Amino acid sequence: MIRLDGLSAKKxxxxxxxxxxxxxxxxxxxxxxxxxxxxTTLLEVIAGLLAPTAGTVHLGGADARAVPPxxxxxxxxxxxxxxxxxxxxxxxxxxxxxxxxxxxxATERMGVTPxxxxxxxxxxxxxxxxxxxxxxxxRRPRLLLLDEPFSALDPRRRALIRREVxxxxxxxxxxxxxxxxxxxxxxxxxDQAILLDAGRVLQSGPPAEVFRRPAxxxxxxxLGAENVLAGTARDLGEAAPDWIDGAPSExxxxxxxxxxxxxxxxxxxxxxxxxxxxxxxxxxxxxxxARDQTHDSARNRFAGRVVEVATLGALTRVTIxxxxxxxxxxxxxxxxxxxxxxxxxxxxxxxxxMAVHLC
Amino acid sequence: xxxxxxxxxxxxxxxALAGSALLLFLAxxxxxxxxVGGAEGLxxxxxDAELRDSLLLTALCxxxxxxIGAACATPLAYMLARRDFPGRAILSxxxxxxxxxxxxxxxxxLLLLLGRESAVGGAALELGLRIVGxxxxxxxxxxxxSAPLFVSGAREAFAKVDPxxxxxxRTLGDSPWRAFRRVTLPLAGRGLLAAAVVxxxxxxxEFGAIVILTYNxxxxxxxxxxxxxxxxxxxxxxxxxxxxxxxxxxxxLLRALRTDGASER
Numbered sequence: 001m002i003r004l005d006g007l008s009a010k011k012x013x014x015x016x017x018x019x020x021x022x023x024x025x026x027x028x029x030x031x032x033x034x035x036x037x038x039x040t041t042l043l044e045v046i047a048g049l050l051a052p053t054a055g056t057v058h059l060g061g062a063d064a065r066a067v068p069p070x071x072x073x074x075x076x077x078x079x080x081x082x083x084x085x086x087x088x089x090x091x092x093x094x095x096x097x098x099x100x101x102x103x104x105x106a107t108e109r110m111g112v113t114p115x116x117x118x119x120x121x122x123x124x125x126x127x128x129x130x131x132x133x134x135x136x137x138x139r140r141p142r143l144l145l146l147d148e149p150f151s152a153l154d155p156r157r158r159a160l161i162r163r164e165v166x167x168x169x170x171x172x173x174x175x176x177x178x179x180x181x182x183x184x185x186x187x188x189x190x191d192q193a194i195l196l197d198a199g200r201v202l203q204s205g206p207p208a209e210v211f212r213r214p215a216x217x218x219x220x221x222x223l224g225a226e227n228v229l230a231g232t233a234r235d236l237g238e239a240a241p242d243w244i245d246g247a248p249s250e251x252x253x254x255x256x257x258x259x260x261x262x263x264x265x266x267x268x269x270x271x272x273x274x275x276x277x278x279x280x281x282x283x284x285x286x287x288x289x290a291r292d293q294t295h296d297s298a299r300n301r302f303a304g305r306v307v308e309v310a311t312l313g314a315l316t317r318v319t320i321x322x323x324x325x326x327x328x329x330x331x332x333x334x335x336x337x338x339x340x341x342x343x344x345x346x347x348x349x350x351x352x353x354m355a356v357h358l359c
Numbered sequence: 360x361x362x363x364x365x366x367x368x369x370x371x372x373x374x375a376l377a378g379s380a381l382l383l384f385l386a387x388x389x390x391x392x393x394x395v396g397g398a399e400g401l402x403x404x405x406x407d408a409e410l411r412d413s414l415l416l417t418a419l420c421x422x423x424x425x426x427i428g429a430a431c432a433t434p435l436a437y438m439l440a441r442r443d444f445p446g447r448a449i450l451s452x453x454x455x456x457x458x459x460x461x462x463x464x465x466x467x468x469l470l471l472l473l474g475r476e477s478a479v480g481g482a483a484l485e486l487g488l489r490i491v492g493x494x495x496x497x498x499x500x501x502x503x504x505s506a507p508l509f510v511s512g513a514r515e516a517f518a519k520v521d522p523x524x525x526x527x528x529r530t531l532g533d534s535p536w537r538a539f540r541r542v543t544l545p546l547a548g549r550g551l552l553a554a555a556v557v558x559x560x561x562x563x564x565e566f567g568a569i570v571i572l573t574y575n576x577x578x579x580x581x582x583x584x585x586x587x588x589x590x591x592x593x594x595x596x597x598x599x600x601x602x603x604x605x606x607x608x609x610x611x612l613l614r615a616l617r618t619d620g621a622s623e624r
Contacts, residue, residue: 049526069529076530082523086545096531139531 001025001143001175002046007055009045016041016199019055023192028169029177030190030207034222038199039179040078043145046177047076059143072143075136079148081128083120089131090116097138106137109164111157125152130161137168144169146178150185195219213357217279220359226317226328227282231262233358235275258358264323268299269356279359286355287329289318290348291339298350302327306345309336316341320349389603396600403597410582410598414605417578420494421562424501428509429555436513437539441522458507462567465503469572473499496573501562509558516550517543553616560609564602579605 007019016038023029031039044050046057048069057064059072083092089112097103107113112134115127123131129152136144146165150158162185169176178190193207202222203215214220217228236257260267260280267280293301304322311317316336318329327349331341341347403410438444439451457465473480473490483490490496520543528538544551566580577585579602587595 044526047526047530049529068534069526070532070534072530074530076527078523078527082521082527084524084528084542084546095528096533098532135527135531141530 001027001060002029002177003056003058004046005056005058007045007052007057009041009050009052011041011044011050014038014041014199016045019196019199019201021192021194021201021204023175023177025060025175026173027175027191028166029192029194030185031177031179031194031196032181032223033179033196034181036198037196039196040147041199042196043076043147043177043179046143047074047145048072049076073141075139075141075144077129077132077136077144077146077149079129079151081125081132083123083128083131083135085120087120088116089118089120089123092120092131093134093138095135097140099138099140102140103138105168106134109168110134110137110161111164126154126157129153130157133161133165140172142175144174144176146176148179148181195222197222212283214281214359216359217281220279220281220357225281226284226330227280227287229260229262229265229267229280229282229325230277231260231265231280232277233258233260233269233273233275233280257353260356260358263325265302265325267356268353269358270353271358273358281357281359282327282351282355284317284328284330287327287349287351289320289329289331289339289341290350291345293348294350296350297352299353300356301348301350303346303348306341306343306347309341309343311336318347320347322349392596393600393603396596397604400597400600400604404601407597409577410579410601413577413579413582413598414601416494416497416576417563417580417602417605420497420578421501421559424498424505424562425509425555425559427498428502428506428558429513429551432506432510433513433551436510437517437543439510440514440517454507454510456507457503462504462565463571466500466568466571469496469499469503469568473572490572492573492575494573494576497569497576497578500568500572501565504565504568505558505561508561509554512554512557513547513551516547516554519550520546549616553613556609556613556616560606560613563606563609 001023003022004019007016009016014036019042021029031042033039041050045052046059048064048067052065059067064072083089084095087095093107093112093116094103097106107116110130110133112127112131115123115131120128120131129149133146133149144165149165150162153161165176168174178185190207192204193210194204195202195210197218202219203210210219211223211225214223214225217230220228236259256270256272258269258271258273258275260269260278262280267282269280288298293303302320302322304320304327306318307321307326308319309316310319311333314333316331316333318331318336318341320327320329329349331339339347400410404414435454439447460468470491471477473483473496475481475484475489475491480490488495490499524542524546525535525538528542529535533541564580565578566584569578570581570584574581579598583595583598583602586598
């Protein structure tokens, strides 16, 4: 449905450079990137509001460069809503709507029916975003472009509206591309994540893949991976490492086994990484903590001492110092309480070789 | 009192005094003029047919010039506010030029362009249109000296409207023209109206260019000058006061527009 090939565009001093990715019809794509990475500019180019300086934009299989925005079948929602202040809420939602059924469904689903008689000036930031979503959906677009559309909503409404957008996306077969800096949102919503920084695509793919297998340490850190260690990977090769049974050709369907040396730690990993200097990424959720040595399938097991415990609702992040290297583990707060985790406590951190991603 | 506190206070007092002095300098002559000649000016409106006709002619010509200026300058102002193109700075400077040259010089330049000896003036005469010495000459002079003010105000009004409003309207099915008409124009409307009021006020007060192009029929500024040179201050005062009162109309309108705009925010 959307295919960008070598797309470049300029907006003021900012430039998108050589952006290439594709999003299937009916898929939900999520563009993740820091402020100023070009997320909004990317949406504006796809919407036809900004002309590319190079490359191509294909929408629905056709070159869209000569197609004006009004003929692209697009709904665009900006973070700041941009409701027309001289029109009422009803007039805003009805602005581009040609289908009474879509108008009713959009207003109902986005929860703006009680707001229809109101003036735009009196709306809160969250209400504005809901009206902007309804306005874009009331036109029943083929492609929905969303620029941080839930940022001003309170948590309860955010969950509700997010669910409704996702439901409409499925029911209408709506191809959707959403900009966010919220990784949880990206994981929840997206069939595909596109990571953008300084106008370039750093990585794209299924969110789980991007999160688990970041293409670079920068991507890993950007995506919130707490444990990114620099070091050297050594291919364990056909030496039949003691922790893998069987002939080399049978190892993990062609994946090779590595020992990764980092600041006095040796991690075991499997993958198709080229040996040499690199980084090991372990997500905090992959690390488990025990009060003593246990026998389980994890190949990486390190004794250390808790140096910090940070609780945020049902989630607790525990920092363990292992031979001078901090490792962060994410636990449920209940588990942390049951284990009586506190600073100074001696613990064992463990994780599987498959949880170590080398890049 | 420490020196660090005394200096800012002294500066505040000096700033207040300087501002008050300027305000007094600007307001005092007008207040004096209206105070001395206002009542007589209003009385003369009932008895002095030439003054009445002159006021009507001034208002009509200024309104016509403003309408022509607004119609022609609005697209130009929009382009200057929205588009980045080579030569934009030069075009802007050219548009400001009439504000910088002395108005009698503007009148002479217009006479060269529109006089019966010129190509444009000659062609207009062929079509039966005499410009110099007619209300058309007054309108031309008013347009020349006041249209740049409209362009400047309108450009600012358009620049204040975030282009993303238009972008959203385009994605909602509007062509560029339709998005301009349905979104940009209403959002910039108050600023455009304020620019038109400023242009109208400037046109009403014009003298230098008009007196060269069309001495007769007389607009109020020319009439007050004529009465002053022919009959002295006593006869010129009521006319001048009437012109000052006429100028109060757009000023009041402008203030009202700005107050409404401020209350909306």
